[in-house]
Amino acid sequence: MNGPASVGISGFRFRVLAAMMLLVVVATGLALLFAQHNAEETVRRDFERQFRGELAAVRVVQEVRHAAQAERCRVLARKSRIHAALEDSARDLLYPSARDEMRDLLAPDSEAGAAASPFQARFYRFLDATGAVIPPPDATIAGRLSAHEEQRLALPGKSGRAETGFLPRHTAGGREVDEIIAMPIVSTETRETIASLVLGFGPMAPHPDEGAEIRNGLWMDGRLYVPGLTAEMQADAERLLAGSVTSGTPGEGANVLLGGEPFLSFSEPVNAGSHYPTAYLVGLCPLADSFARQRALMWEFIGAGLLLILGAYVIGRGMSVRLSQPVERLAVDSEQQRAQRRRAELALGHTNAELQRSARFSADASHQLKTPVTVLRAGLEELLADEHLAPEIREELSGLVHQTFRLTNVIEDLLLLSRMEAGRLHLDLEPVDLTQLLDGLRDDLDALPDAGEFTIETHLPAGLTILGERRYTALILQNLLENARKYNVPGGRIRMAAREEDGFCVLTIGNTGRAIDVDSRAHVFERFHRGTAGENIPGHGLGLNLARELARLHGGDLALCLSGENWTEFEVRFRLAPQEASRPKA
C-alpha cells in the first residue's frame, strides 16, 4: 500500500471517478437539457392551447351573440310593416314602423354608452337598393350617428346576404367598435333586395372571468380596439402588429413586447368575405406568467441536475472505490509478487553462480584428479611389471590398479554430471537402433565371468529406433543393466522389454533381487545414494543419477516402476525417431 503502488491506485480511482462523473454530467446535462426543452415546450404549448381555448370560447360567445343578432335582423327584415313601407310607396313610414318593431330591441338611450344588454341595438339604418343610406327623418328615432359614421354603413351595391362589419366609434365609453349587421330586405313581390336593414350593436362587455388574463378586441384599419390597454401598450401594439395581423397565418401566435411586457398575440379575421372592411379579432395574452413558470421550471431542472450530479458523485465515489479494490489488491499482490520474484531471481542468480561455481569446481576437480590417478596407475603398473614381486604384493598392487580404474570411472561420471549441470553437455540427437544397442550390451553381459549366474530375457520388437546420442544412450542402458546384474540374486534373471507408447519407446529392465525398501525408493536416484542391500556390492552411487539425468536430457525419463518381493523393475523412456529419419546411421 505504500509508495508508488498507492499513488497508482489513487490515480486509478481518481480516473475512474472522473470518467464516471464526466459520463454522468454529460448524460445528465443532455437529458436535463432535453427534458427542460420538452417541458418548456409543453408549458408553452399548454399555455398557448389554453389561450387559444379561451379565445375560441370568446369567439363562440361572439358567434352565438352574432347569430342571435342576425336572427333578430332577419325577423325584422321580414316584418310586414317594413315591407309595406318599402313596397307600398310609404317611405315616410319606414323609420317609424321600424322603431315600433324595434321598441324592445333598441337600447333605451343609445347615447348612454354601453347597451344595457348585449342583444340590444344602439342604432339602425336602412339602405336603399343601391346600398346608400336612407337618412332617418329624425336622428333620435334610429340612434344617433355622425355623418361620417353613417356614411360607413353604406354598402357598395346590392347584397343578397347578411353582411357583418364593424364601426369604430368615439362614444362616451371611449374608443369602441360597434358590430353592424346589414340584413337584406327581399321583396316578396320581386324577390329582389329592395333595401337593407343595418343594425348596430355595442361591443360585448368583457367577461368578468377574463380578468387581466386575456384581452381581446378588434383590429381595424390599422388601429387596435382592445379595452384596458395603456396608451403605451396601444401604441406598441399598433406599431408591432400592423404587419402580422393582416398578413399572418390565422391561428399562429406571435410574441410581442407591449409597454415592456411580453404578450402572445393571436389574430384572425372575423368578417372574412364581407363587403364591409375586414376586421380582425385580436387576442393578447400576457406571457409574464408563462415566462415565470418556465423560469421556475428551469431552476427546478437545474436544482434537480445538481442533486443528480451530487448523487452521482457519491455513488460514483463508492463505485470507484469498489471498482478499484480488486485492482488495488492486484496491485498490492503484484507488488508483493514483484518483490518475491526479485528475491527469487536474486537467490536464483546466487544459486546459479553457486551451481556454476560448484560445477566448474567438480569439473576442475575431476580434471585435476584424472591426471594423478593416471600417474598413479602408471606407477602401479610399472611396479607390477617387476617380475620379482612377491605374489601377495602383486595381488595387492593389482587390487590398487583396479581401484584406480574405479576412481577413473567415478571421475568420468562426475565430470559428465558436472558438465550436464553446468549446461555444457550438448547432445547430437540421431536415430539409434535400440534393439541393436541392447543386443550388443547383452552380448557384453554374457561375456562377463558371472554370466552363468542369471538368465537374460529380451522382449524387443525388431528395428526399434529412438532419438539419442549413441554414446550416452548406451551409458544409460549400461548403467541400468549393470545395476540389474549387481543387485541380482544367484540363479535370478534379467528381463528387458520394450514397447511404443505415444511417440515414446518405453523400455523396462527388471531383475530378480531384494526389494528396495519403501524409505529408500524416493532416494534411489540421488547422487552417492546406495541401497541398504548394497554394502558389499561394488559401485559408487552415481549410476542411476547419471542415467536419469541423461534420459531427461534426451527428452525422456527414468523411473522406478516396480519394486516388489524379489523383483525390481526400472522404466526408461526415449523419444521415438521420426519415421522418415528412422534409418539408423550406425
Next chain:
Amino acid sequence: MKASAVLLALILAAVNASAGDIEGHVALPTARRTPVVNRRYEIVATEGVLSTSPPLAVVYLEGDWPAPAEPAIARMAQKDMNFLPALLPVQVGTRVEFPNLDDRYHNIFSFSPVKRFDLGRYRKDEKPVPSVVFDRPGLEVLRCDIHEHMRAIILVLSTPHFTLTDPDGHYRLSGIPPGHYVLKAWIDSRTTRERPVEISGGETVAADLP
C-alpha cells in the same frame, strides 16, 4: 224633399227599364298554377306585379258616376290565414268590414297611399266588426302585421258598374244605362285593358277584351 226623392226613384226606374247588359270575355293570363279547386284566390306578387292566382279580372265601366246615396258595405274576411276574397272591387265610399274568422289575432293594415289605416289586433268576436271607408279611388294593398304572407287587394273604383270575371274570363255587367262608355278590365296591378262600348238600351252588348 221627400217628393224629390220619390221622383228620383221613378227616374231611376225608368232608366233601369231601358238599361242594357254587357257580356264578354277577358283574355286572362294563363294560370301559373293548377286551378284551385275550392275556388280560393290569393294575391301573388310576380316580379313586382300583384295579381290573383288563379287569374281573375275586374271589369268595370269608367266614367263619372254619382256616389251612391246609401254607402255600400262590403266584406273582406280573414279566414284560414288568408283574406277572403283576396281581390275586392268596391265603389268609392264603400265601407269594407274586416271580420276575423280565424281563431287567432290578425292585424290588418295598409300603407297604400289610397288609404292608410291600421286596424290593430283583434280577434274573432271583435264587435263592432272593424271596418274602413274607402273614399278615394285606387289600388289598396292590405297586409297583416302578424302574418307576413297575407296580402289582399281592394280596388276602389269610382263606378258602381263593376264585376269579377269567372276563372275562364267571362263576365256580365247588367243594368247599364244607354250611352258611350269606356270598358276597362283590371288584370293585375300593372295591367288594365280598355275598349269603348256603346249601350243602346235593352240589349246585351258583346264586348271581349283580348
